[in-house]
Amino acid sequence: MRICTVVGARPQFVKAAAVSPALRNIGVEEVLVHTGQHYDANLSRVFFDELGIPDPDINLFAGSGSHARQTGSIMARLEAYIQKSAPFDAILLYGDTNSTLAGALVAAKLQIPIAHVEAGLRSFDRTMPEEINRVVTDCLSRWLFAPTVTAVNNLAAEGLSSGTELVGDVMLDATRMFAARARERYPLSSFTQHASGAYALSTIHRPSNTDIEGCLEVIFSAFRRLPWPIILPLHPRTKARMDGVRVPGNVEIIDPVSYMAMLTLVQNACCVLTDSGGLQKEAYWLKVLCVTLRRETEWEETTEHGWNTCVGTNEEAIVQAALATPTGSQVPLGEAPAGTASSTIAQALVRKEEAIQTWSKK
């Protein structure tokens, strides 16, 4: 079986680090396409080096731009690449970025079956670019690999049950693969003099927080009231919006860090304050309290028993949620029904491909 995997942004590199080896271990020929959506070394290269992801077969160097420009640029370059390559049996897409959407539109029109990993997530907020990317990608996908029962139910509600399979969460695979190695390779002292449990960790990059006037100010006002130092690895989108924003004295801005470095920082934090989807889950799996700087989450399970609270950009709610304590044990999130999510996906793809081959020969 020959698969084209499309990645382009940070969270997709992490997912590929879990799935690519599983595909290659069972003999799938994988061609890895990097769209170039993320191009800074600390948002891209470092992930490949650190996580042992195979080098991309091609980088499309699509770069930044408005949504239309970025998506269109990836589409044009990906289409040209696929048309001159040997045929693919499937295209594998992760998550909800503009690279995912572009890959889905190109594959659908070239009639290549789409396998979507992290299918069925919904925030039900169509002002989020990611929500639009997810809905369109799921609609066009033949194989919908859902990480949770909630995702399976969302797909059913949209009439997409026939291609859906509950496989678990490949990010849980990645966390399990790399958390122990992170502790050895990146001791906390290599980043900060703060002791374990004596600081909070934050990431902020969603347009709803960076691009709406006043939001960053509200978040920082809340941070100022918290009793700990807050380490903030700053995403370039946010950095570009920081002019004139007053940063409180307890906020320590650092450059974006690698995946394993992030795992060390999460494991040792007393609290995570974030608008990232992936970090909410990593905090949960590593049993760290999370405050989600959004109004809703695609990972509803994390909010059970107070492990994660969605606070939007309400100063008082941010402070209260950060000072709260979870009230019960965790419900399972993203556990694979059999084996790991990555191996289930790899095996399912090979099985589906064999079924198609057998059927087409009849």
Ligand code: UD1
């Ligand atoms: C993208 C995804 C988001 C994901 C995030 C992870 C979409 C719509 N959003 O958001 O779902 O959570 O990646 O980080 O696809 N920039 C750089 N260097 C880079 C990449 C970006 O400086 O290597 C700057 C550019 O000015 C760019 C801005 O960051 O305009 C935003 O980048 P973009 O890739 O458009 O979206 P993200 O905010 O990273």
